[in-house]
Amino acid sequence: MIKKFFLKTLNKYASKWVVLLIDIILVCLSFVIAYIIRFNISFNFEIYNLINQLPVVAIVALFSFLLVGSYKGVIRHTGPKDAFNVFFAVSIFIFFLSCIVLLNQFFLFQKNFTIPKSIILIHYLVSIFTLLISRFIFKSFFDIISTELKSVTNVMIYGAGDSGIITYGTLNREKKLNYDVYGFIDDDTNKINKKIDRIKIYNPSKIDKTFIEDNHIKEVIISIQNIQPTRLLDITDSLLELGVKVKIVPPLSQWIEGNLKINQIKKINIDDLLGRTKISIKNPVVRKEVIDNVVMVTGAAGSIGSEICRQLMNYDLKLLVLVDQSESPLYDLQQELFQLGNNNFETLVADVRNEQQMETIFKKYTPQKVFHAAAYKHVPLMEDRPYEAVKANVLGTKNIADLSLKYNAERFVMVSTDKAVNPTNVMGATKRVAEMYITSLSETTDTTKFTITRFGNVLGSNGSVVPLFKKQIDNGGPLTITHKEITRYFMTIPEACSLVLEAGTMGVGGEVYIFDMGKSIKIFDMAKRMISLSGLKYPDDIDIKITGLRPGEKLYEELLADGENTKSTYHQKIMIANTATVDTDLVFQTILKLSDETANSTPFECVSLLKLLVPEYKSQNSEFEKLD
Numbered sequence: 322m323i324k325k326f327f328l329k330t331l332n333k334y335a336s337k338w339v340v341l342l343i344d345i346i347l348v349c350l351s352f353v354i355a356y357i358i359r360f361n362i363s364f365n366f367e368i369y370n371l372i373n374q375l376p377v378v379a380i381v382a383l384f385s386f387l388l389v390g391s392y393k394g395v396i397r398h399t400g401p402k403d404a405f406n407v408f409f410a411v412s413i414f415i416f417f418l419s420c421i422v423l424l425n426q427f428f429l430f431q432k433n434f435t436i437p438k439s440i441i442l443i444h445y446l447v448s449i450f451t452l453l454i455s456r457f458i459f460k461s462f463f464d465i466i467s468t469e470l471k472s473v474t475n476v477m478i479y480g481a482g483d484s485g486i487i488t489y490g491t492l493n494r495e496k497k498l499n500y501d502v503y504g505f506i507d508d509d510t511n512k513i514n515k516k517i518d519r520i521k522i523y524n525p526s527k528i529d530k531t532f533i534e535d536n537h538i539k540e541v542i543i544s545i546q547n548i549q550p551t552r553l554l555d556i557t558d559s560l561l562e563l564g565v566k567v568k569i570v571p572p573l574s575q576w577i578e579g580n581l582k583i584n585q586i587k588k589i590n591i592d593d594l595l596g597r598t599k600i601s602i603k604n605p606v607v608r609k610e611v612i613d614n615v616v617m618v619t620g621a622a623g624s625i626g627s628e629i630c631r632q633l634m635n636y637d638l639k640l641l642v643l644v645d646q647s648e649s650p651l652y653d654l655q656q657e658l659f660q661l662g663n664n665n666f667e668t669l670v671a672d673v674r675n676e677q678q679m680e681t682i683f684k685k686y687t688p689q690k691v692f693h694a695a696a697y698k699h700v701p702l703m704e705d706r707p708y709e710a711v712k713a714n715v716l717g718t719k720n721i722a723d724l725s726l727k728y729n730a731e732r733f734v735m736v737s738t739d740k741a742v743n744p745t746n747v748m749g750a751t752k753r754v755a756e757m758y759i760t761s762l763s764e765t766t767d768t769t770k771f772t773i774t775r776f777g778n779v780l781g782s783n784g785s786v787v788p789l790f791k792k793q794i795d796n797g798g799p800l801t802i803t804h805k806e807i808t809r810y811f812m813t814i815p816e817a818c819s820l821v822l823e824a825g826t827m828g829v830g831g832e833v834y835i836f837d838m839g840k841s842i843k844i845f846d847m848a849k850r851m852i853s854l855s856g857l858k859y860p861d862d863i864d865i866k867i868t869g870l871r872p873g874e875k876l877y878e879e880l881l882a883d884g885e886n887t888k889s890t891y892h893q894k895i896m897i898a899n900t901a902t903v904d905t906d907l908v909f910q911t912i913l914k915l916s917d918e919t920a921n922s923t924p925f926e927c928v929s930l931l932k933l934l935v936p937e938y939k940s941q942n943s944e945f946e947k948l949d
Contacts, residue, residue, distance in 0.1 A: 341383070341392035344452060348382040348414070349375055351451045355444035359437065374436060377421065385414035407452045415445045473501045475537050479556060480545040481507040481522045487581050488544040488570050489517070495583040503536055525559075533563045542586055544570040557589060561853035591787055591851055608636045610690070610732075610826045617642040617688035619673050619721055620695030622650035624779065625736055628818040629692050630654065634663050641666040642686050644673070645695070673717035676724075683724045691725045692825065693718060694736040696752065703748040704872045704943055707927040711915055714751035715758070719912060722762055725769055732770045734825040735759050737833075739777040739810065745941040746873025750931045756833065757934065758912055761905040763831035770830035775898070777810030777838045779817045786844060790851050798863035800848045803870045807845070808877055810838035824895055833898040841877065872943040908934065 356371055386392050391403075391410035422436050476492070478485045485505055492500040505522040507513065513524045532538075541560050543553065553569075560567050569589045570581065616633055620626040621643035627650070633641055645651045648670050655668040667686070671678050673695045696714050697703055703710040718735060725733040737756055740749035756773050763771035778785055786809070793800045817836070824834040845865065852859045859865060870876065911934045915927070922930075928945045932938050940946045 337393050341386055343455075344386055344392055345379050345382050347451045347455060348411075348448050349379055351447040352378050352440075352444050354447050354451075355440045358443050358447070359440050378418065381417050381421065382414050385417060386410050389413060403456065404453055407456070408449055411445065411448045411452065414448070415441060473499055474539050475503045476500050476540040476542060477504050477506055477523075477528075477538055478502060479506045479525075479541055479543045479560075481505040481509070481512050481517060482545070484546045484570060484573075485544040486517060488542060488586070489520070491581045491583055491586070492542075503538060506541070525556075528563070530563055533565055538565055540566040540568060542568045542570060543589070546573055558850070561850065564858075566856065567854070588854070590854060591847065606826045607822050612637045613639050614689040614731075615640045615642065615686055616690040616692070617644060617682075617686065618692045618694060619644045619717075620693070620736075621645045621668075622647045622654055623694060624785075624814055625818060625821070626692075626694035627654050628814045629694060629821060630658070630666075632815070632818055632822060634658060634661070634666070638665060640686065642682070642688060643668045644671050644682065646670065646672040673721055674712050676720045679720050679724055680727075683728045687728050687730075688725075689731045690825070691721060691730050691733045692736070692821065693721050693733065695721075696736070698738065698748060700740070700746045700748050700873050701871045703751070704746055704945075707747045707924045707931070708922065710747050710751045711754075711927060711931070714748070715754050715912060716916055718755040719758055719916075722759055722771065726762065726766055730769050732772065732825060733759070734772045734774060734821065736821060737773050737775040739775060739838075740875075741775065744935060744938045745875050746943065747928060747931070747945075748873070750928075750935050750938040753935050753938070754908075754912065754915075754931060756900075757903050757908050760831055760833070760900070760903050761908045764905060767830075770828065772825055772828060772830065773833040774821050774824045774836070775833055776812065776817055776820070776836040779812055779814045786847070787851075790848055794851065794855050794857070794863060798852075799866040800852070800863065801866050801868050802844055802848060803868050803874060804876055805845050805867055806843070806876060807870075807874075808841040808843050810841050812836070812838055820895060827895070828897070833900050835896050835898050837896070870942050873941060875941065 352375065353371065389406060389410035391406040418436075419441055422441065425435070478488050478492075480488075485507075489502055489505075492502055502520055504520055505512075505517060506525050506528055507522050508525050512522045515522050543556060545553075557567050567589045568586050571585050571587070576582075576585065611633065616638055618626050618630050618633070618641070621630050622645035626643075626645065630641060630643055643651065643654065643666060651668055651670060655666075658666060669682060671682060673679060673693075695717055697710050722733055722735075735755065738749070738752050740746065741753035741756055742749075744750040744753050756775075759771045759773055790800050820836050824836075827834065848865050849859050852863050852865075855863075857863050911930055915930055925945070925948065928940075929948055932948055939949050
């Protein structure tokens, strides 16, 4: 009850008139002190004169402070500008007081109002010191009392460099969140055990469970610029084991006008712990390639397609044509682009499997660049319905590629997947067949440049493991993983799409581009991190359940098939796969057979044709293994 009373009282701002009254009293007190200093603390001056002069001093001070408005500042938030106002107000006061003294000397208005010049100078200095120091004393007193009364969050800052010091200053300025910085953590031996503003720098080896509990540390903020992802991963894992919340300071480039704001210090997430250097491509070649062009994106409402659209809208396109069969996500993307002020685009609900419908679109818009991202990608679902995978991934790709050639598109870019490499499932096999068709088609023409981009999983895409884990955590668990040793390559959606756009400017046609995906990530470790990042503990709060590999699922993904290798491009993160030679006639004949027979064939007949065309396709955990 008493605590609430004090907090309520402290939250009230003092009346400006009370501040004005206190300022006038302090000026009068400073006037008395000036006399005492002038006469060497001997009191060898007439008290009557002093008492006679004090009312005039008070009236002049009142007039000066009202004129400048120095009393209007909120004392608890006193800053440099408030200090200057006080300095200015006292200067005005001394000026008026000096004028009165000089006029009195000439005209003798009052015989006993003679003030020595030395007292005026001393009074000036003492008044400035008294008014300023009183404000900062009150401000410090308020900070100490409010900190003691409020619930404090003890935090430590990992990194005692420039970024860490700036973070410390930002936390100190933010009083509402009531952070108390207990210490810094840094592995630089030259800094350990030294202090910054009386805050000690600790060796990381000293920060253990006992230290955290004894000092009631709730959060650790990682504030290291240009930190390597592998080091960030190690630091975060060690901190999460201690049961503290881990936050991170964004890169300097993201600070608002060069200043770090408290709301930019965010909770660390799985994107930050990808364990690989983020790819950032800003190449004017992309702009040169698409400027003033009509560009079509199929699968535009999907995770990859929508991000390709967002990035393309940053360039000066003539028109962007968005094609997808999924109405609601396409509408959402349309509204998003409208909100961003874009209007040079068309959103079309259409199915790439419908050749006649697609030809109508090509005939109307005649796109110069085509990014083909439409595909079925869920391995278990496609394992159950092979002919649906063939229709979307093979025949849909064939339709768009054929029409791109027919209507003289300059460039066709296919978005493929690492599951097309040594496929073990129907989905991967259909994507490999689509790759083979594009390669074959490229050999028959010089008018359209056909390009294939191949990469692994993207964080946050529809149906990927990260959104699934988030939903499972929200529902209280357990998190489901098919195998404890399963690993995957990961990159973020913006990274993947910027590389697709980059690769779409390269080569003469027929190339298969693969991206540097960094090192593979163990899904089991990722699941444990996501549980910890949610403020929960494994397995106490949320468990992880091993469900077994699904039909067609690989334990490890690959980016290159057997016998394939790579050659470099001008960009270190994009390579060209030296793929095996494709039998063009066999590809065309088999795809024609798939086109004619798929609808009426059994799943086994459909898969048999895929295996004929892709001999490295070996089914795993699937009923189609008997065909191998």
